[in-house]
Amino acid sequence: MYSLAEENYLKTIYHLEQESKTGVSTNAIAERMETKPSSVTDMVQKLADKKMISYKKYKGSTLTVHGKKMAANVIRKHRLWEVFLVDKLKFHWDEVHEIAEQLEHIQSEELIVRLDKYLGNPDFDPHGDPIPDKDGKVKSTEKKLLSELNKKQRGVCIGVKETGSEFLQYLDKRNITIGTKINVLGKEFFDGSMIIQVGKDQFFISKKIAENLYVQTN
Amino acid sequence: MYSLAEENYLKTIYHLEQESKTGVSTNAIAERMETKPSSVTDMVQKLADKKMISYKKYKGSTLTVHGKKMAANVIRKHRLWEVFLVDKLKFHWDEVHEIAEQLEHIQSEELIVRLDKYLGNPDFDPHGDPIPDKDGKVKSTEKKLLSELNKKQRGVCIGVKETGSEFLQYLDKRNITIGTKINVLGKEFFDGSMIIQVGKDQFFISKKIAENLYVQTN
DNA sequence: CTACATTTTTAGTTTAAACTAAAATTAATT
DNA sequence: AATTAATTTTAGTTTAAACTAAAAATGTAG
Ligand SMILES: [Mn+2]
Ligand SMILES: [Mn+2]
Ligand SMILES: [Mn+2]
Ligand SMILES: [Mn+2]
Numbered sequence: 001m002y003s004l005a006e007e008n009y010l011k012t013i014y015h016l017e018q019e020s021k022t023g024v025s026t027n028a029i030a031e032r033m034e035t036k037p038s039s040v041t042d043m044v045q046k047l048a049d050k051k052m053i054s055y056k057k058y059k060g061s062t063l064t065v066h067g068k069k070m071a072a073n074v075i076r077k078h079r080l081w082e083v084f085l086v087d088k089l090k091f092h093w094d095e096v097h098e099i100a101e102q103l104e105h106i107q108s109e110e111l112i113v114r115l116d117k118y119l120g121n122p123d124f125d126p127h128g129d130p131i132p133d134k135d136g137k138v139k140s141t142e143k144k145l146l147s148e149l150n151k152k153q154r155g156v157c158i159g160v161k162e163t164g165s166e167f168l169q170y171l172d173k174r175n176i177t178i179g180t181k182i183n184v185l186g187k188e189f190f191d192g193s194m195i196i197q198v199g200k201d202q203f204f205i206s207k208k209i210a211e212n213l214y215v216q217t218n
Numbered sequence: 219m220y221s222l223a224e225e226n227y228l229k230t231i232y233h234l235e236q237e238s239k240t241g242v243s244t245n246a247i248a249e250r251m252e253t254k255p256s257s258v259t260d261m262v263q264k265l266a267d268k269k270m271i272s273y274k275k276y277k278g279s280t281l282t283v284h285g286k287k288m289a290a291n292v293i294r295k296h297r298l299w300e301v302f303l304v305d306k307l308k309f310h311w312d313e314v315h316e317i318a319e320q321l322e323h324i325q326s327e328e329l330i331v332r333l334d335k336y337l338g339n340p341d342f343d344p345h346g347d348p349i350p351d352k353d354g355k356v357k358s359t360e361k362k363l364l365s366e367l368n369k370k371q372r373g374v375c376i377g378v379k380e381t382g383s384e385f386l387q388y389l390d391k392r393n394i395t396i397g398t399k400i401n402v403l404g405k406e407f408f409d410g411s412m413i414i415q416v417g418k419d420q421f422f423i424s425k426k427i428a429e430n431l432y433v434q435t436n
Numbered sequence: 437c438t439a440c441a442t443t444t445t446t447a448g449t450t451t452a453a454a455c456t457a458a459a460a461t462t463a464a465t466t
Numbered sequence: 467a468a469t470t471a472a473t474t475t476t477a478g479t480t481t482a483a484a485c486t487a488a489a490a491a492t493g494t495a496g
Contacts, residue, residue, distance in 0.1 A: 005483060026444055039484055041445055046482090058444060058491060089332040099326050106320045114307040223453060244474055257454055259475055264452090276461060276474060 004105050007074050008033065009043050010052060011104075013063055014071035023060035072136030078104035079125035079132075080115055086126040087119060093126040093177075094168035127168075128159020128178050128214060144217060146182065147192060147210035154183045155215030162212040170209070174198060182215060222323050225292050226251065227261050228270060229322075231281055232289035241278035290354030296322035297343035297350075298333055304344040305337060311344040311395075312386035346377020346396050346432060362435060364400065365410060365428035372401045373433030380430040388427070392416060400433060 002010075012032050016024040026044065030037040048055040052067035063071060081103040085096040116122075123139060124130055130138045143158055157180045160167065171177065176198055185202060186195040192207030220228075230250050234242040244262065248255040266273040270285035281289060299321040303314040334340075341357060342348055348356045361376055375398045378385065389395065394416055403420055404413040410425030 003482075027442090035483095036485065037444065038446080038486080042483075045445095085329075089329070089336055091328075091332065095328070099324070099329055102324045102326075103321075106317070108317050108320075110309075110313070111303075111307070111317055114309065118307055221452075245472090253453095254455065255474060256456080256476080260453075263475095 001107065002070065005043065006047065006050075006052075007070075007105055009040075009047060010063070010067055010071040011074045011078075013053060013061055014068065014075065017063060023062050025060045029061070069136040072132040072138070073134075074104050076132040076134075076136075077106070077112055079129060080112065080119060080122070082125045082127070083119050083122045083131075084115060087122075092168075092172075094163075094165040094172075096126065097163060124159070124178075126178070127163050128157075142216060142218075143214040145211055146184075146194075146196075146213040146215050147207060149184045149187075149215065149217070151184055151187050153217060154181065155217045156181055157213060158216045159214040160212055161214065167209075167212060171213075174203065175201070176213070182213075219325065220288065223261065224265065224270075225288075225323055227258075227265060228281070228285055228289040229292045229296075231271060231279055232286065232293065235281060241280050243278045247279070287354040290350040290356070291352075292322050294350040294352075294354075295324070295330055297347060298330065298337060298340070300343045300345070301337050301340045301349075302333060310386075310390075312381075312383040312390075314344065315381060342377070342396075344396070345381050346375075360434060361432040363429055364402075364412075364414075364431040364433050365425060367402045367405075367433065367435070369402055369405050371435065372399065373435045374399055375431060376434045377432040378430055379432065385427075385430060389431075392421065393419070394431070400431075 009029070012029055013024050016028050016032060020028075026037050026040045029044070030040045033040070044053060044055050044061045047053045047067070048061070051064055052070060053061045053063050055061045078100045081100045082096045085091040085099060086093055091099075122131060130141065132138045141158065144155070145161070146155065146157075149155055157176055157178060159178065160171070176182070180198060183197040184194055185197055188194070192210065194205050194207075194210055195202060196205055227247070230247055231242050234246050234250060238246075244255050244258045247262070248258045251258070262271060262273050262279050265271045265285070266279070269282055270288060271279045271281050273279045296318045299318045300314045303309040303317060304311055309317075340349060348359065350356045359376065362373070363379070364373065364375075367373055375394055375396060377396065378389070394400070398416060401415040402412055403415055406412070410428065412423050412425075412428055413420060414423055
């Protein structure tokens with residue numbers, strides 16, 4: 001059994017590893033978790049003792065196979081609960097993260113087996129993020145940032161990078177959600193801004209918006 | 219915001235208060251929570267500082283209005299989650315308590331409002347226990363222990379006192395569940411044992427069984 | 437290569453929640 | 467009423483997880 005704190009560290013290290021493809025620095029963990037580097041050092045040493053990560057002083061941390069599986073399982077639970085909250089309880093997609101942060105720590109294998117089945121074995125959470133399977137494997141999908149598209153290209157929104165309320169509500173206001181078809185009508189090379197078409201509407205978006213929306217082309 | 223430990227203490231004191239109708243002793247709390255009396259003293263002093271209970275040295279504890287509401291809310295969450303686990307996830311009634319012990323501590327007003335609605339605003343949990351409303355009020359029902367009935371009396375099972383797996387599985391084996399009609403065919407005054415009829419079957423039960431089944435006799 | 441800056445670790449504290457052992461209070465028996 | 471027993475509290479420790487301040491290691495610029 002692992003503590004709430006340990007689970008949160010593993011999850012954070014997992015995410016940071018994905019992003020950087022390299023070992024994770026103590027400072028990076030501290031920043032992400034809004035804690036102090038000295039606290040992180042304590043914890044990574046503990047996790048290393050437990051063989052969840054490999055760690056060499058001053059050299060950063062990487063998850064072991066065991067630790068990675070553990071982390072993926074926490075993320076699996078988080079995302080399944082988010083599906084539950086949105087699909088069943090009709091929460092809005094910008095309201096579920098904080099609650100899932102708590103629910104992800106509930107300990108019961110059987111609960112997750114049943115929840116998964118009850119939700120129809122979903123592959124993605126409400127933000128388009130893939131749900132790891134029982135063994136921690138994730139289906140990787142061909143996804144691009146909207147900002148990578150050029151004029152006249154089309155894509156289907158399959159997820160978001162940024163998941164804060166402000167951004168998700170911005171998307172809602174413009175009727176963009178998972179599955180929405182987006183057509184790039186114009187792109188300004190100077191600042192990366194775009195004119196896009198969504199349904200019958202067409203409007204301007206900044207580079208910052210385009211860099212936080214994942215689309216599938218083809 | 220209250221800690222998990224504080225919530226568990228409040229819940230325990232609430233239950234003990236119900237049972238004894240009087241102030242709750244430090245030892246009683248310690249025994250119920252499987253902890254040491256000295257630990258309980260520490261915590262009740264802390265809860266008293268926070269005005270959740272009233273406490274005088276050596277005199278035991280009673281919940282304040284505020285503490286009682288708090289405790290009832292934790293119990294509300296526990297029982298709503300139990301309904302979810304049984305009604306939606308198809309858990310068996312003897313499997314849900316431990317999971318609900320964890321889920322009861324999830325902090326989100328809105329989550330409970332929605333869960334309650336999703337479950338159809340249930341009044342009772344899978345063991346027949348009443349679910350407190352948002353204000354901590356509980357519908358008190360006229361319930362008796364099966365052991366209080368005499369020969370030729372009939373009752374409908376509306377709940378259980380003991381909720382351990384062994385007992386619940388015993389009931390299942392004999393097709394007794396919430397709503398089951400029970401007919402007392404005979405009662406032995408020497409040891410309190412009974413012969414009862416359930417559907418077409420009739421069989422012997424000990425006093426211990428009869429003392430842990432609640433019935434309604436209309 | 438040296439000097440300064442940044443990152444990381446160590447050492448020592450703090451807080452919550454448990455514990456043991458001993459002291460204090462209350463209850464029960466002779 | 468005095469003694470013994472049971473209950474409850476106090477005092478002092480322990481552990482997990484945070485913190486601050488200072489030391490050590492690593493990285494960067496001149
Ligand atoms: Mn999330
Ligand atoms: Mn978390
Ligand atoms: Mn229960
Ligand atoms: Mn609990």
